[in-house]
Amino acid sequence: MEKDISTEEKIKKAARKVFQEKGYGQARTRDIADEAGINLALLNYYFRSKEKLFDIIMEESMQQMFGLIVGVVNDESIELSRKIDLIVNRYVDSLLENPNLPLFVLSEIQANPKKLMERVGISENLIKNNYFYKQMSDQMNKKDLKGIDPLQIFINIVSMTVFPIVGKPLLISIHSPMTEDDYANFINDRRKLVPQWIRMMLKIDK
Amino acid sequence: MEKDISTEEKIKKAARKVFQEKGYGQARTRDIADEAGINLALLNYYFRSKEKLFDIIMEESMQQMFGLIVGVVNDESIELSRKIDLIVNRYVDSLLENPNLPLFVLSEIQANPKKLMERVGISENLIKNNYFYKQMSDQMNKKDLKGIDPLQIFINIVSMTVFPIVGKPLLISIHSPMTEDDYANFINDRRKLVPQWIRMMLKIDK
DNA sequence: GTCTATAGACTGATAGAC
DNA sequence: GTCTATCAGTCTATAGAC
Known part of the structure; x- marks a missing residue:
């Protein structure tokens, strides 16, 4: 194989x-x-060295983490509500396949900020200047949510999707009688729940 | 001093x-x-050794991470809506003082699961058998939210509070012209926003 | 391209003087 | 209790044979 x-x-x-x-x-x-x-x-x-090899892996890992959504986020043909579904589900799929990825990227940035910060700059302005951001802004202006930065909503999507996967060991050991199946169900339920909650925050009727 | x-x-x-x-x-x-x-x-x-010293620090760090809420969570005198405010604000306070804590705990558990998992067992059943959990259940039964596990809501609180602080370097470098002040404002806005969103999820009128 | 053997640097831990 | 000096082990990286 x-x-x-x-x-x-x-x-x-x-x-x-x-x-x-x-x-x-x-x-x-x-x-x-x-x-x-x-x-x-x-x-x-x-x-050449351990460090060179690491740099390559880290470069890839970061691109994997961001690249995933960049495509969807800027697609102007996808309506807001469906786009939320897509982003959440794609992230869940990708994270279940590669659950160590976000913690790896985050903790290595923390351990070595000077070295790794600049690379994130590749995806600079990923958020401010994308179409998803504009779609949220429009919706929030309509619905009297003008005081809230759309970035807050975007961070909520990422937080509620990534954290339960990053925190899997905590979740399992705290909530004691939780099997692997329980956990899988818990995460799968969120595929529908998180988009619903996000729509509530944006007052999307649907 | x-x-x-x-x-x-x-x-x-x-x-x-x-x-x-x-x-x-x-x-x-x-x-x-x-x-x-x-x-x-x-x-x-x-x-005696690096490892012994590390064990002590990790023990402390874990207790700090969980201990913080255990007190509030089981206080039967605090009404649900206000309890949500308290939990979020206490967590934000604690994390701003010690922003490296959660990533440290999470990534060390990942790097060495066998060794560290058992210790979390100290706070076993922290979630299932606490009064906050019961308060949420009651509210959700009233409001026709019976299909949703209250744990989902609890995870949302933790996710939306912890992740933006864990992911600070990402947030700052992605959203390019974000100063330290911008970031501080962003987090402080969430002190009010996160509880509001959680109340929406629980259909708490207020 | 792939291996064995080893150099060279670093790290955790200890012995022993004060 | 606190220090200097040093050991023993581990790790990355390279030299050199095939």
Whole structure:
């Protein structure tokens, strides 16, 4: 099934896993080499150093985190209410596949702000100058919600979608008799609930 | 002002800072010793090892994260609507003082689940068997919201409060011309907004 | 391209003087 | 209790054979 991938891709795949699980500091190049089924020296042959390899993985991870919504957000053909559904569901899908991603990105930015902050600038003005932002503004002007920054609503979408997945271990251990199935149901319920709540905040009739 | 604190407390204070900033893996015992203004050997004299010191800091950090609400949540004298205000505002206060706390706890649990999961068990059943949960259930039964698990609402409170603070670097760099003052205003606006939204979800008239 | 062997640097921890 | 000096182990990175 994964027989023909190049060694370079094998290493990147292993690096993605180990870095996202343990973070840069606790990740060992030996772990990555073992996970990839290759020798440690080969890792330095393809990528000059642990740091260079990490930079590549982090670049990818950040693009994955933001790129996901950029497409939907600026699509002018999608009506506001449906767009909310799409954003939430796409994020949930992506996060369930890759649940370690957001915590990895956030905590590495925190551990090394100077180095990583500038890269986020790639998606600069992602929010202020997009069509979704405009759609929300229009709706909020109509419905007498002019005092509220549309960014507040956008952050609510991201918060209510990302946090329950980032905080999975907490959720499970606090709410004691919660099985994996319970958790899956809990998250899946939010696919419908979060868009409903967002529509309430925006006073979308539907 | 902080002249008379014991050496042990000085080390703990420094450890709290360094661990929460860099995480266990990237934190160096030398960094902690320097930050505390003492020698490296002294750190091992007071605490047997880096790991023991970390365990103490993590124990404290977790208690700080949960302990904060436990008191309010089980107070039967506080009415539901006001309790929501209290929880949000206490959390915002605490997180602004200690913004690295949640990301630290969450990412260390992820990096080392086996070791840290059991400790959360201290606050087991924090949610299911508390009075706040009962208050929400009652309200939701009255208002024809029986299909929704009150835990969903509780998670919304935590998500909408914690995430914007955890994601500060992202928020600032994505929404490009955002100063520190802008950010402070943004968070302070949420002190009123989040409770309003939660009341909407619970159909609390007020 | 891929391996083994090892260098070189860093880190946590301790011994021992004061 | 606090320090200096140092050890032992671990980790990244490279040299060199195939």
